[in-house]
Amino acid sequence: MKAIQINGKTIAEALRARVARDVALLQTECNVTPGLAVVLVGEDPASSVYVKMKARQAHAVGFRSQQFLLPSNVYEADLLGLIDELNADDSIDGLLVQLPLPGHIDLWRVLEAINPAKDVDGFHPYNVGRLAAGRPALVPCTPLGIVHLIKTVVSDLNGQDVVVIGRSNIVGKPLALLLGDAGCTVTGAQLQTRNLPDLCRKSDIVVAAAGCAGLVRGDWLKPGAIVIDVGINRALDSTGTAKIVGDVAFAEASKRASYITPVPGGVGPMTVAYLLANTVNAAVSRRGLSLAMDREARHVGPSCLREQSLEVDLQRAT
Numbered sequence: 406m407k408a409i410q411i412n413g414k415t416i417a418e419a420l421r422a423r424v425a426r427d428v429a430l431l432q433t434e435c436n437v438t439p440g441l442a443v444v445l446v447g448e449d450p451a452s453s454v455y456v457k458m459k460a461r462q463a464h465a466v467g468f469r470s471q472q473f474l475l476p477s478n479v480y481e482a483d484l485l486g487l488i489d490e491l492n493a494d495d496s497i498d499g500l501l502v503q504l505p506l507p508g509h510i511d512l513w514r515v516l517e518a519i520n521p522a523k524d525v526d527g528f529h530p531y532n533v534g535r536l537a538a539g540r541p542a543l544v545p546c547t548p549l550g551i552v553h554l555i556k557t558v559v560s561d562l563n564g565q566d567v568v569v570i571g572r573s574n575i576v577g578k579p580l581a582l583l584l585g586d587a588g589c590t591v592t593g594a595q596l597q598t599r600n601l602p603d604l605c606r607k608s609d610i611v612v613a614a615a616g617c618a619g620l621v622r623g624d625w626l627k628p629g630a631i632v633i634d635v636g637i638n639r640a641l642d643s644t645g646t647a648k649i650v651g652d653v654a655f656a657e658a659s660k661r662a663s664y665i666t667p668v669p670g671g672v673g674p675m676t677v678a679y680l681l682a683n684t685v686n687a688a689v690s691r692r693g694l695s696l697a698m699d700r701e702a703r704h705v706g707p708s709c710l711r712e713q714s715l716e717v718d719l720q721r722a723t
Contacts, residue, residue, distance in 0.1 A: 408632070408662040410671075411554050417674035420553070421466055424681045428467040431688065439688035440469040441499040441525070441681075442491050446484065446510070447477030452503045459677055466681055469496060481510045485518050492520040498691060499525035499684035522691050525683040527579065536582055543683050548580035550675025551612060551633055552587065558631060558664045559610075563588035568604050570594045570621070570652070571614030576635055580612065596620070605630075613652035623657025632658050632665040635672050 431437040441463045445456045456472060463470035473487060484502075491500050500523040502515055516524075521531040527545035535542035559565065567589045571577040581591045592608070594601055596615050605611050605625040613621045614635035626632065636652030651668030659665055666672055 406628070406660065406663075408659040408665040409558075411558060411633075411664055411666045413550070413554060413666060413671040413674045416554065416557060417550075417678040420675070420678040421462065421681060424678070424685055425466040427685050431685070432467065435692070435694065437688060437692065438467065438469050439499070439684050440471070440494075440497045441684050442471045442473065442494075442497045442501075444473045444475065444484070444487065444491075444500075444502045446475045446479055446502070446506055449505070452505075456503055459680060462677055462681060463684070468681070468684065471497070477507050479510075481514070484510060484515060488515070488518045492518075492523065497523060498688035499523055499680075501526045501680070523687055525680055525687055527683070528574070533574070533579070536579055539586060543687060544583065545575055545579045546679035546683060547576050547635065547672060547676045548583050549679040549682075550672055551576075551580055551635065552583050553675060553679075554633060554666060554672065555610060555631060561588075565589045565609045566592075566607060567610040567612065568592045568594055568608040569612045569614065570596075570598075570601070570605075571612075571616070571635070573614065576614045580614070601625075611653075615652055617652055618650050619652070619654045621653040621658060623654060623659075623661050626658060626661040628661050629663040630661065632662045633672065634666050634668050636668060637673070 428439060431439065443456050443459055445452055460470050460472055475484060488500070488502070491497050500519055502519070506512055506515065516528045517530060519529055521529045524532055524543050527543045532542040532544070536544055555562070562584065567584050569577050569581050569584070569591060572593055572595050577593060581593050584591050592604055594604055596617060598604065602625045605621060606627050608627060608630060610631045610633070611621060611626060612633045612635065616636060616638065618636065618638035618640050621632070632653055634651035634653040638650050638652070639647055640650045642648055649669055653665070655665070655667065
């Protein structure tokens with residue numbers, strides 16, 4: 406058996422197309438153009454690439470997109486002042502500060518300064534609390550993308566045994582809440598978890614988000630399991646060339662899993678696509694328009710839009 410790859414690029418493209426349709430409808434029916442502001446502190450190469458990607462995709466779906474580039478030695482007070490200005494700017498619906506931040510800046514002070522209604526990253530404690538309580542909220546983008554990917558290959562998540570390896574506030578914790586709400590039995594694990602291979606072997610779905618290259622081996626998996634690889638790690642191949650690899654030993658896992666996400670091209674594209682979806686949701690919600698914040702990771706825009714099924718591109722893993 407060879408696992409079928411879940412093509413995140415194609416699924417994200419379909420989601421972005423739906424967001425673009427929502428934006429066009431908001432513009433024609435409500436004279437509203439969603440606005441997204443991204444703040445980058447410093448010149449971290451990876452962060453710069455992410456910010457440019459977000460800006461490019463935001464522009465492509467019809468957003469009003471703004472980027473604010475601050476020096477790495479910016480005073481925390483100046484950063485907080487900029488956030489206050491963007492909070493007060495009614496043309497801005499989504500506001501995010503690209504992470505990581507320089508060490509002299511208090512991360513939580515920055516996250517808590519963002520207006521929760523514009524917190525399209527879903528990191529503000531207000532949104533975290535609403536997610537935990539099962540209330541509508543802006544939810545972190547990567548977990549939304551992961552659940553969406555899983556639902557393209559599993560029609561009903563009720564009763565599924567899931568292990569989520571990694572307990573970060575960005576992925577592991579909110580993902581466990583989303584999957585639990587969807588009816589799964591979720592085990593939260595980490596690198597230090599005892600008998601981690603045995604936990605994986607009992608699971609219908611394995612999500613690897615620990616930041617450890619090749620952690621999940623093929624013989625850790627139940628035959629036919631679904632494997633979602635969130636890891637992004639730099640490694641050297643046999644020729645000494647740097648490449649991006651995930652937290653799963655892909656070749657081994659592909660021989661036992663039924664479905665698997667590749668790295669790159671799996672979860673990553675979904676994260677940016679859901680940033681755009683969250684921005685539309687924020688634009689609609691802030692104006693008191695009809696909106697369903699979808700807890701099952703399917704983007705829903707204004708209520709006058711009809712839900713359309715996404716085409717799923719699946720490829721045999723080689």
